[in-house]
Structures are given as C-alpha cells and as structure tokens.
Amino acid sequence: MLFHVRMDVRIPHDVPAETAARLKAEEKARFQELQRSGKWRHIWRVVGEYANYSIFDVDSNAELHDLLLSLPLFPYMQIQVQALCRHPSSLHDDDR
Numbered sequence: 001m002l003f004h005v006r007m008d009v010r011i012p013h014d015v016p017a018e019t020a021a022r023l024k025a026e027e028k029a030r031f032q033e034l035q036r037s038g039k040w041r042h043i044w045r046v047v048g049e050y051a052n053y054s055i056f057d058v059d060s061n062a063e064l065h066d067l068l069l070s071l072p073l074f075p076y077m078q079i080q081v082q083a084l085c086r087h088p089s090s091l092h093d094d095d096r
C-alpha cells in the first residue's frame with residue numbers, strides 16, 4: 001500500500017541545540033534504515049520549508065501509523081497522510 005505523507009518539522013526553540021542535533025541524527029539513521037528496507041520509498045525537501053514529501057510502501061494503515069510513531073522527530077512533526085492507489089492510465093505495474 002502506497003501513502004503520500006507530508007511532514008512539517010517544528011522543533012521548539014527551547015529544545016537545546018545538542019538535543020535537536022541528536023534527534024536529527026537519529027531521524028536520519030531511522031530514515032536510511034527504512035529506505036533500505038523499501039518501506040520509505042522516496043523523500044523530497046519542500047523548497048524553503050523545514051518539511052518533506054515522502055512516499056511510503058507498507059502493508060497496512062497500522063504499519064504506517066507505527067512507523068511514523070517510531071520516528072525520533074515524531075513529537076515535533078505535523079503529519080498529513082494520503083492513501084494512494086494505482087491510476088488506471090499508468091504504464092507502470094509497480095505503481096500500486
């Protein structure tokens with residue numbers, strides 16, 4: 001199942017810089033683990049914003065939910081999720 005996810009990161013100013021840096025490093029490591037597994041298929045930066053658009057490929061709504069909750073920056077993110085399915089005009093069989 002494919003999902004389009006927007007993540008807006010909002011780390012409060014009173015979070016110490018070292019804590020923010022550690023969380024960002026942990027987020028990167030978790031992201032790369034999930035990218036290698038094929039579950040986090042794509043990520044793009046939204047130009048001019050501390051935000052990304054991502055595509056996830058997971059087995060269920062519950063798996064995506066658990067995965068998002070597992071992200072180190074989750075407490076500081078606003079997340080919007082849209083479920084996707086294959087467009088009938090697509091030439092690509094892997095768009096599902």
Ligand SMILES: O=C(O)CC1=CCC(=O)O1
Binds near residue numbers: 007009027029031050
């Ligand atoms: O920088 C972001 O948009 C948040 C994030 C997601 C994966 C990652 O490495 O950073």
